[in-house]
Amino acid sequence: MTGIVLRSGHLPDAQRLGDWRRLARDSVLPTELRTDRPEQFTGTLRCYRLGLITGLGVTCGALTADRPAALIAAADPRCHQLLVPRRGLTSLxxxxxxxxxxxxxxLLGTTSRPSTLRTHPxxxxxxxxxxxLVPRELVPLPEHATDGLLATALPADQGPxxxxAQLVHRLDEDADHYRAVHADRLETVVLDLFRSFLAHHLGSGTAPTAESRRRTLYLRARELVLRDLHDPALTPDHIAAALHISTRYLYRLFQEHQRLPVRAWIRAExxxxxxxxxxxxxxxxTPLNELALxxxxxxPAxxxxxxxxxxGLPPYAYRRAHLPPYDDPYDSRHETPHQSPHNSR
Structure with a gap:
């Protein structure tokens, strides 16, 4: 389940922090990294996905991660940011x-406001x-509901x-052992526990409503579709089964949140x-049949x-209309899906 693992200890001194900086700038949460002694920097970064939730694990020396307004304006995933220190100190x-x-x-933060995160060995x-990183849309709350919890040390020795904290630690340790099917189920567990954690600190009025639960199910359904869009066997029945809901209820979710029915939306995507x-x-x-498959x-037909x-155009005509002229022995004008012997029925 681990998406990215980056280790710097084996790299040349001049390259150690550079790879981290490039990854940090291009990640789901763009940040600017700095440290007093970049040539001595060592660290390990782990990143994994649980549906719409992103998990992160960092082990390093002293490191500062800035998220200035310019980076937020360029890319903001609009997420709640949960930090669970394991060793040394973490400041926000x-x-x-x-x-x-x-x-x-x-520590609770937000990706939508300027911040500075530091590790203290x-x-x-x-x-x-x-x-x-938990998308805000999965935890429907008023815009400033969590302001009083931001950059505040919150207890992790009792209650939610x-x-x-225990779950986040364990997920980071065992990320390599989970498969995609586990990720979908674990997303539900993590999300329920994160909501309970917020409700515990903000009051019972923040408990998820029926509307927010439907919205979450719809977003998870979208994520499943986009993940398996390449699979010809993808159907509304498969999506509903993965979410442990009926196909009829899945259609109701899409009717509520999406202008297209499930099957039509899959085809449109x-x-x-x-x-x-x-x-x-x-x-x-690339042959049209290959792109289609x-x-x-x-x-093909x-x-x-x-x-x-x-x-409004067949595929070969759409390609010709959107690409500049080129000399190519493979003339796509004559390649229609009907003419490929490999895809004939």
Whole structure:
């Protein structure tokens, strides 16, 4: 389940912090990293996904991660940020508030406001912190509901905080052992516990409503669809089964939150990705049948009809209209999905 693992100890001195900086700038949460002695920097970064939730684990020396207003304006995932120190101290400065805490406490931040996060090593020279990025849309609360909890040391030795801290630690330790099917179920567990944690500190009025639970189910359904969009076997029945709900209820969720029914939305998303590929110069020599199959279309004639209906042109004509002229021995004008012997029925 681990998506990214980056270790710097084996790299040349001049490269050690550079790789981290590049990854930090291009990550789901763009940040600017700095340290007093970059040539001596060592660390390990782990990143994994639980559906819409991102998990992070960092072990390093002294490190500062700035998230200035310019980076927020360029890319803001709009997430609650949960930090769980494991070793050394972790400090967070946000909205003029400052908190520094170690094991046994939690820190809550937000990706939508300027902040500075620092790791402070223990006497052995190491700091370690795990955390989560939880999309705000999964925890429907008023815009400033959590302001009083930001950059504040919150107890993790009892109640929901203790359970949440233990779970985050364990997820980080065992990320390599989980498969995608586990991630979907664990997302539900983490989300329920995170909501309980917030409700514990904010009051019972923040408990998830029926509307917020439906919204969460809909977002999880979208995530499952987009993850498996390439799979021809993807159907509303499969999505509903993965979410442990009925297919009828899945259709109701999409009716409530999406202008298209489930099956039509799946087809529209597949066609959109085919259209992007057809307009991509790097794909100019890729056979149409191959592009169609890449996004779950197994019947060439059906793909051509669906694409023409959605975009007003057959695939080969759409490609010609969106790509500059080029000299290529493979002339896509004559390659229609009907003519490939490998995809004939």
């Amino acid at each position: 400065e946000l909205d003029g508030r400052y908190a520094e805490c170690g094991p046994g406490t939690l 223990d006497p052995g020279g190491t700091a370690s912190v795990t955390g989560l 905080g203790a359970l949440l 597949r066609l959109e990705r085919c259209a992007r590929a057809l307009a991509d110069p790097a794909e100019h020599a 890449r996004w779950g279309f197994t019947h 059906a793909f051509t009809r669906a694409f023409r209906e959605a975009y």
